[in-house]
Amino acid sequence: MAKAFYISTAIDYPTAKPHLGHAFEKIGADCMARWHRLKGEKVLFSNGLDEHGQKNEKVAREAGLPPKEFVDQQAAYFQQAWAALDISTDSFIRTSDPEHMANSQKLFKKVFDKKLIYKGNYSGKYCVDCERFYTEKELVQRNCPVHGKSCQQLEEETYFFKMGNFQKKLQEYISKNKEFIRPETRRQEILSRLKIPLKDLSVSRASVQWGIPLPNDSSHTMYVWFDALANYLTAAHFGKKDFKNFWPCDVHVVGKDILWFHAVIWPCMLYACDIPLPKSLYVHGFVNLKGSEKMSKSLGNIVDPLELVQKYGSDSVRYFLLREIPFGEDGEYSEESLKNRHNLELANEFGNLVNRAFSMLEKYNNSKIPSSKTDKKLAKEWKAKEFAKKMDSFQFHMAAGEAMQFAKACNKFVNEKEPWKLKGKERDAVLYSLMDSIRVLSIALSPFIPRTCDKVRSALGVKELKWKEARFNLLKAGTVVRKPEILFNKVE
Numbered sequence: 295m296a297k298a299f300y301i302s303t304a305i306d307y308p309t310a311k312p313h314l315g316h317a318f319e320k321i322g323a324d325c326m327a328r329w330h331r332l333k334g335e336k337v338l339f340s341n342g343l344d345e346h347g348q349k350n351e352k353v354a355r356e357a358g359l360p361p362k363e364f365v366d367q368q369a370a371y372f373q374q375a376w377a378a379l380d381i382s383t384d385s386f387i388r389t390s391d392p393e394h395m396a397n398s399q400k401l402f403k404k405v406f407d408k409k410l411i412y413k414g415n416y417s418g419k420y421c422v423d424c425e426r427f428y429t430e431k432e433l434v435q436r437n438c439p440v441h442g443k444s445c446q447q448l449e450e451e452t453y454f455f456k457m458g459n460f461q462k463k464l465q466e467y468i469s470k471n472k473e474f475i476r477p478e479t480r481r482q483e484i485l486s487r488l489k490i491p492l493k494d495l496s497v498s499r500a501s502v503q504w505g506i507p508l509p510n511d512s513s514h515t516m517y518v519w520f521d522a523l524a525n526y527l528t529a530a531h532f533g534k535k536d537f538k539n540f541w542p543c544d545v546h547v548v549g550k551d552i553l554w555f556h557a558v559i560w561p562c563m564l565y566a567c568d569i570p571l572p573k574s575l576y577v578h579g580f581v582n583l584k585g586s587e588k589m590s591k592s593l594g595n596i597v598d599p600l601e602l603v604q605k606y607g608s609d610s611v612r613y614f615l616l617r618e619i620p621f622g623e624d625g626e627y628s629e630e631s632l633k634n635r636h637n638l639e640l641a642n643e644f645g646n647l648v649n650r651a652f653s654m655l656e657k658y659n660n661s662k663i664p665s666s667k668t669d670k671k672l673a674k675e676w677k678a679k680e681f682a683k684k685m686d687s688f689q690f691h692m693a694a695g696e697a698m699q700f701a702k703a704c705n706k707f708v709n710e711k712e713p714w715k716l717k718g719k720e721r722d723a724v725l726y727s728l729m730d731s732i733r734v735l736s737i738a739l740s741p742f743i744p745r746t747c748d749k750v751r752s753a754l755g756v757k758e759l760k761w762k763e764a765r766f767n768l769l770k771a772g773t774v775v776r777k778p779e780i781l782f783n784k785v786e
């Protein structure tokens with residue numbers, strides 16, 4: 295069996311409900327997963343929840359619930375949100391699932407048996423929100439550099455992982471493999487940080503109960519990141535016969551704040567277990583509120599993706615995020631810009647084109663596709679190669695731009711040809727060109743706005759959307775189509 299294209303997202307902490315930042319990552323990765331399916335590949339797309347550790351334990355306590363009950367309740371919110379946004383997950387890993395817990399223990403034991411884990415004592419500053427230790431040097435005004443909060447002084451017995459053993463090997467690997475970390479600036483960031491000697495990593499906690507017990511010492515629980523990173527193996531059927539059909543992962547999609555864990559700690563863990571490294575990491579930026587204000591629970595300015603879906607529909611929320619913010623960079627959310635993308639591009643360009651074309655076909659040809667060919671000049675406006683190149687390199691904002699450019703060209707074509715003034719073969723040619731172009735657009739746009747494209751597909755009587763059919767003159771003459779309902783209603 296051919297290996298599946300395996301794409302993963304980070305697994306979220308279920309301490310609060312999912313916000314627009316979490317949604318940005320899932321939608322970007324979903325767009326890529328759908329793109330590969332569109333190209334006819336088998337895909338494994340994984341998401342999940344990072345349910346153990348001190349942070350979850352603390353929030354559960356504050357909510358007055360046992361940790362397991364708390365994460366079960368939170369998991370429902372995440373699954374509801376991803377379903378509402380049409381995230382096409384194949385595997386949703388919750389780290390409190392027994393299968394995953396057993397896998398993490400297996401992994402830990404492998405490293406332990408190789409004598410790469412030893413017992414010692416740790417004394418240092420721990421940020422519960424980051425779930426990591428910081429050195430004095432890394433702190434900013436004695437606070438966590440990410441959350442700006444004071445860190446806990448921890449002094450306890452812990453097991454250490456000799457991560458430093460793999461520093462040289464990893465450095466060489468990252469220097470040689472340009473594709474391993476994308477965008478390139480992130481690869482450089484890691485290479486420069488790897489110039490400093492790696493310290494052994496504390497991989498257990500004696501004072502945290504809500505976690506996976508160590509296989510060699512049940513008085514410690516596993517460091518939550520060791521457990522969380524292993525989720526990528528669980529999703530790939532680790533320990534089962536078909537593991538090789540999924541692993542190595544083709545791309546881990548992660549936010550810039552967790553790059554170190556994925557680019558350094560994870561590869562060292564895999565080296566230690568003789569498991570091949572993932573093929574690549576793609577590091578996305580952050581969604582901030584307009585004016586670059588960070589979205590955070592403490593500022594009370596979290597944007598709930600479900601509320602936006604209710605108002606604009608899931609396709610508009612997806613399209614907005616993918617079109618507005620270059621995936622590898624930070625970008626801004628404002629309702630104004632979401633409304634503009636919805637009204638000006640989805641409703642005025644694509645929606646309007648579909649509505650006009652189907653109406654004219656109904657009026658002039660009883661909704662029957664005439665026998666003709668797509669206008670050559672119009673067909674040239676569709677830059678399939680450019681579109682594919684942009685999709686393959688996570689430049690979703692530009693790929694969507696290419697598709698929208700073509701929709702604009704189609705609307706211009708209607709205005710210039712004025713089919714209402716034409717008759718016979720000339721009018722047939724315009725109608726055929728439009729319907730065929732709509733078919734091509736519905737293929738290209740399907741990773742962005744899957745719900746809408748599926749309506750168009752079904753209206754056109756096409757069985758399945760396939761990338762190899764995103765070229766012209768494939769629409770069958772004689773097919774009777776059914777005009778779809780208005781695709782995007784304008785929001786004032």
Ligand code: MSP
Binds near residue numbers: 306308319525549550
């Ligand atoms: N649990 C860890 C990840 C473990 S992966 C083995 C974690 N969880 S998180 O809930 O804090 O973040 C999950 C993902 O959401 C991360 O990739 C993070 O970068 C991303 N985002 C969180 N806030 C974000 C924005 N405001 N914008 C874009 N993505 C952001 O880290």
